[in-house]
Amino acid sequence: MKTCVAIRHLAFEDLDLLEGVLAKRGFSVRYLEAPTDDLAALDALAPDLMVVLGGPLGAYDEESFPFLLPEMKAVESRLRADRPILGLCLGAQIMARVLGAKVYPNPAGKEIGWSALSLTEAGENSPLAELQGAAVLHWHGDTFDLPHGADLLASTPVTPNQAFAWGQRALGLQFHAEVSGRGLERWFVGHLGEISAQPDLSVGQLRAETARHAPVIEKKGAAALGRWLDQVCA
Structure with missing residues (x-):
């Protein structure tokens, strides 16, 4: 078993x-x-x-969260050995930092909610093509520079x-292709403080957007992630 x-x-x-x-x-999965x-x-x-998941901390905040140091070392080992690794949100930021790129608070502010991606030519020829035209979930305050040698998708x-x-x-994804409508109900509770602190944002608004978009992304997100897995873990 893999x-x-x-x-x-x-x-x-x-x-x-x-x-x-x-x-x-x-x-088989081990957390x-x-x-x-x-x-x-x-x-x-x-x-x-290896999948490195999201979270509310910064990829640069090892002073407050020293576990980031061995985590980055593990990610670096995977990248150097060209072993399959997927970074989601914070996970993508950690990958970018390990690859020498800067990670920092997004000057445009937090991006929380559902909107479609604009795919590059490389993205259109990647498993992310499955997401063409679909709104995906964004939930982050930080961003990163594109690592040297990486392909923007x-x-x-x-x-x-x-x-x-x-x-x-x-593969590093700042957005969330892995979420389900049901799973996001836990996010609405766990991130209530962050939601409430944003002007013009509410749990009700996010729930309504999720009701519209989650049924689509649950299919397209699974298809995109499945295609990527089939490519790298065959």
């Missing part, structure tokens, strides 16, 4: 629908809790796939660097 290690920073920001995509392809598990003891090259007006590929087996 193995996936998912590094999780926040209990409710998990693999969500990606877990089912992995199960259909014969993967590592970044704040409490010993990431320094992880054999980063052992699993067939997608953008939005607020966040120009939304997705990148590096090498043959590394």
Whole structure:
């Protein structure tokens, strides 16, 4: 059986629908809790796939969250060895930082809600083509410069660097293609403080947007992630 290690920073920001995509392809999944598990003891090259999940902290904030140091070391090991790795939101930011790019608060402000991506030519020829025309979930305050040698796959007006590929087996997604409508109900509770602090944003608004867009992304997101897995973990 193939193995996936998912590094999780926040209990409710998990693999969500990606877990089912992995199960259909014969993967067993093991979560590592970044704040409490010993990431320094992880054999980063052992699993067939590593997924680095999202969270509210900054990829540059190792002073407050020292577990970021062994986490970045594990990510660096995967990238150097060209082993399959997927970074989602914070995970993509960590990948970008490890690859030498700057990660910083987005000058345009937080991007929270649903909107479509603009795919580059490289994106249109990648598994992200499955997302063409679909609104995806954005939930981040930081952004990153495109790492040297990476291929930009997608953008939005607020966040120009939304997705990148590096090498043959590394994919970083600033947006969330892994979420389900049901799973997001946990986000609405867990991120209530952040939602309430944003002008012109409410749980009711996000729930209404989710009701419109989640049924589509649950299919297209699974298709995009499945295509990528089939390419890199065949």
